Amino acid sequence: MTALIFDMDGVLVETVELHFAAWRQIAAQVGKTLEPHDLEAMRGLRRDDCLRRIFSPRELTTYDLNTYSAVKDELYLGALRDIEPEALITPGTVAFLEQARERGLRLGVASSSVNTFHVLEHTQLIEHFDVIADGNTVVRSKPHPDVFLWVAGALGVPAHEAIIFEDAQAGIEAAQAIGAFVVGIGEGEAARKTAWYAPHLADIDLLQLIEQAKNRETSLPVINPL
Amino acid sequence: MTALIFDMDGVLVETVELHFAAWRQIAAQVGKTLEPHDLEAMRGLRRDDCLRRIFSPRELTTYDLNTYSAVKDELYLGALRDIEPEALITPGTVAFLEQARERGLRLGVASSSVNTFHVLEHTQLIEHFDVIADGNTVVRSKPHPDVFLWVAGALGVPAHEAIIFEDAQAGIEAAQAIGAFVVGIGEGEAARKTAWYAPHLADIDLLQLIEQAKNRETSLPVINPL
Structure with missing residues (x-):
């Protein structure tokens, strides 16, 4: 068998582009623009590390990480629902x-x-x-x-x-x-x-x-x- | 759940004693007696490493290891069958x-x-x-x-x-x-x-x-x- x-x-x-779109939106909220090389570097990273990269040099607390992770999930799943399978x-x-x-x-x-x-x-x-x-x-x-x-x-x-x-x-x-x-x-x-x-x-x-x-x-x- | x-x-x-008994029999065939400290040391070892210890300083080939492993299994399973559950x-x-x-x-x-x-x-x-x-x-x-x-x-x-x-x-x-x-x-x-x-x-x-x-x-x- x-x-x-x-x-x-x-x-x-x-789904890479959907993840990228969500990261771009989060970055935009803190006035940052993610360049292609940022996105490529984030591909292998964990969600927390992506957030740290976007918010750097600001230090993120566990509370921040949980909150922004939830926001990212919302954005990602929202975008997912809008795309044809x-x-x-x-x-x-x-x-x-x-x-x-x-x-x-x-x-x-x-x-x-x-x-x-x-x-x-x-x-x-x-x-x-x-x-x-x-x-x-x-x-x-x-x-x-x-x-x-x-x-x-x-x-x-x-x-x-x-x-x-x-x-x-x-x-x-x-x-x-x-x-x-x-x-x-x-x-x-x-x-x-x-x-x-x-x-x-x-x-x-x-x-x-x-x-x-x-x-x-x-x-x-x-x-x-x- | x-x-x-x-x-x-x-x-x-x-089953420790059954494993020990099988190792003792194999050692006896090459004229060695395993002492309690030998057996204790062999407890955590893999089968191959036990065999290497018993036969040391003789080097064992892959063929030797396979053969003696099979002999050990036979001895162990034979002893197992003779013991009440x-x-x-x-x-x-x-x-x-x-x-x-x-x-x-x-x-x-x-x-x-x-x-x-x-x-x-x-x-x-x-x-x-x-x-x-x-x-x-x-x-x-x-x-x-x-x-x-x-x-x-x-x-x-x-x-x-x-x-x-x-x-x-x-x-x-x-x-x-x-x-x-x-x-x-x-x-x-x-x-x-x-x-x-x-x-x-x-x-x-x-x-x-x-x-x-x-x-x-x-x-x-x-x-x-x-």
Whole structure:
């Protein structure tokens, strides 16, 4: 039994611009304009660190961080609701998920986003998945592999037998650490250094992928201490 | 919904002496006698490292390690079959598991042992559990928390909401890293430094434990990056 586990943002949906728009609005409220290089730098950062960057040199209290985080979520989810699902879903994703389901594969989402369910419901992608884990499922976020392990358990497959689809460096590291077969998605540099690379799910031949994942040499042995 | 996740060796069953007996037999075949301090030192070691210690200064090849590991498993499982289940199960364990099931708790085993299923079947403890993970389920063994995360996923509860029963330093570290409430079991020093300590499951008031686990301050926040 093969299972496919997907990161959400950058893999199933393209929400970067929505996040950027929310950050721009927050910055505008304190009279700042975010330049493209600011936004690019914020891409890998946690929400709190994005806020610190925007408000710098002002120090933010925990109360500030919680408040502005909530504002950011509101702006982001508001923008999300105004966008047609088709504009959010990455190329070929629905067809790919349908094909995987037809072949009886188990499908999971392992995302660090607290908005995972909102996004998957809005796009109606939610119906394709057996298991969904979001930013509340585990304490430690990627590059810790915790969310992938949890989803693998929920799908009932050893994590090193899963095929994991990731676009981001931290997620790729996490998936590789637990011996999973990693498919890099998107335009990022990290994504190209994986066992299998594709700009979008549309570009992947599912049967060929499964075959390659099955035949690979597992680089990490299972360690049996007793 | 609370879930209870148990390490097996040293928590549900006491198999240390069986492992020692197998090591003694292997050592005897090469003319060595293992002293109590040898056995104590081998307790925390992986199987391969135990073999290296016994055969030292001779260097072992991968083939040697695989062969002697298989011999050790044979000796261990042979000795296991000759022992009455009652002599293996730790005090109060069956009653504790029954009580937990009656309260509708979800129960899992997260062990690094490759013999987990053999031991749980022989002792008939297997029927008490919803989920069992062994040394083949994840690539990285404790102190990596992988096996606990996998079992939490399979039980459908966030790992930081689970109560984990552990006797060994590595397992306790692993469980604490993911924010779980850890119950230390046994006579070890590490076990006494947990949120709740008991020599055996027999000594635990389940309702009081659940109450305390529920009311604790979670020391690790869930980190939401987006």
